Amino acid sequence: MFGEYPLYIRRLFCYMIVMKQTITQFFKQFPDDETCLQHLFEVRFGQGHGCSSCNRPSNWYRIKAERAYSCQWCGHHLHPTVGTPFEKTRTSLQLWFYAIWLFTTTRNGVSAKELERQLGVTYKTAWRMAGLIREHMANVDGDGELGGIWQSVEIDETYVGGAHKGGKRGRGADGKTVILGMMDDSEVVTKVVPNVKRATLMPHINETVIKGSLVNTDELKSYNSLPDHGYRHITVNHGAGQYVGKMGATVNGMEGFWSQLKRAINGTHIHVSAKHLWKYAKEAEYRFNRRDRPQMMFSELVSTFQPLTK
Numbered sequence: 656m657f658g659e660y661p662l663y664i665r666r667l668f669c670y671m672i673v674m675k676q677t678i679t680q681f682f683k684q685f686p687d688d689e690t691c692l693q694h695l696f697e698v699r700f701g702q703g704h705g706c707s708s709c710n711r712p713s714n715w716y717r718i719k720a721e722r723a724y725s726c727q728w729c730g731h732h733l734h735p736t737v738g739t740p741f742e743k744t745r746t747s748l749q750l751w752f753y754a755i756w757l758f759t760t761t762r763n764g765v766s767a768k769e770l771e772r773q774l775g776v777t778y779k780t781a782w783r784m785a786g787l788i789r790e791h792m793a794n795v796d797g798d799g800e801l802g803g804i805w806q807s808v809e810i811d812e813t814y815v816g817g818a819h820k821g822g823k824r825g826r827g828a829d830g831k832t833v834i835l836g837m838m839d840d841s842e843v844v845t846k847v848v849p850n851v852k853r854a855t856l857m858p859h860i861n862e863t864v865i866k867g868s869l870v871n872t873d874e875l876k877s878y879n880s881l882p883d884h885g886y887r888h889i890t891v892n893h894g895a896g897q898y899v900g901k902m903g904a905t906v907n908g909m910e911g912f913w914s915q916l917k918r919a920i921n922g923t924h925i926h927v928s929a930k931h932l933w934k935y936a937k938e939a940e941y942r943f944n945r946r947d948r949p950q951m952m953f954s955e956l957v958s959t960f961q962p963l964t965k
């Protein structure tokens with residue numbers, strides 16, 4: 656299907672076909688593993704795709720014995736699942752697609768326990784799938800640059816996990832993991848960091864926020880060197896009970912994001928270890944950055960993968 660069109664046109668077609676779906680539409684679109692594999696082939700390669708072995712544009716024939724297609728000229732095999740979350744798995748592709756569908760139709764994400772129930776797989780398999788889907792969301796989202804000359808960027812940090820609920824809160828609380836968040840008008844970028852020292856935070860800010868941006872932060876001292884790095888800097892003093900500081904300084908947008916992330920973690924997941932926290936932050940980031948077009952999430956996640964050379 657659509658083999659004669661350039662790849663970006665085929666992707667567009669596939670996006671339109673795989674729009675936000677009801678559960679019925681999902682199973683109509685992907686009734687079995689074969690349709691899922693065919694979809695991956697279409698969005699990643701398509702008929703006419705140049706063979707990496709004989710360097711000729713080829714028609715590709717489905718090899719029934721494995722998840723692969725074969726070159727019409729030299730018999731070279733093409734594996735549409737290579738480089739996707741589904742590469743090293745015996746779980747059916749349809750279950751994977753369904754798991755992704757569940758992730759994109761819930762507001763706060765899906766726990767491994769819930770996946771285990773819904774998919775009828777073991778907890779171990781469900782846990783692994785959920786992790787790989789979150790990593791996939793992180794890859795698809797990427798980390799773009801934020802801000803620009805005179806554009807406003809909010810930077811804030813938060814603490815997640817560690818001390819149980821009702822325990823010590825705020826800076827320096829034992830066992831908590833720090834996340835740095837940066838946000839402009841349209842996008843948020845998060846980084847899990849070991850601490851809130853200036854030497855830790857500044858490299859991430861320099862890498863992500865465009866020089867000349869108007870950076871809004873709270874009164875944390877680590878941010879004091881922002882002007883030395885080419886940023887304009889305004890602060891809101893939460894310690895003094897402010898929500899909006901001089902010149903309209905605010906980090907309310909970031910605080911909204913943090914509460915959404917914490918709702919997702921507390922409501923859906925019993926415990927998130929420091930090691931895996933970045934994936935949950937990226938999942939929240941992925942959702943937040945698509946808050947105006949949630950209906951695109953499923954089609955995007957089953958149609959966007961790293962380009963392959965082989």
Ligand SMILES: [Zn+2]
Nearest residue numbers: 706709726729
């Ligand atoms: Zn070939």
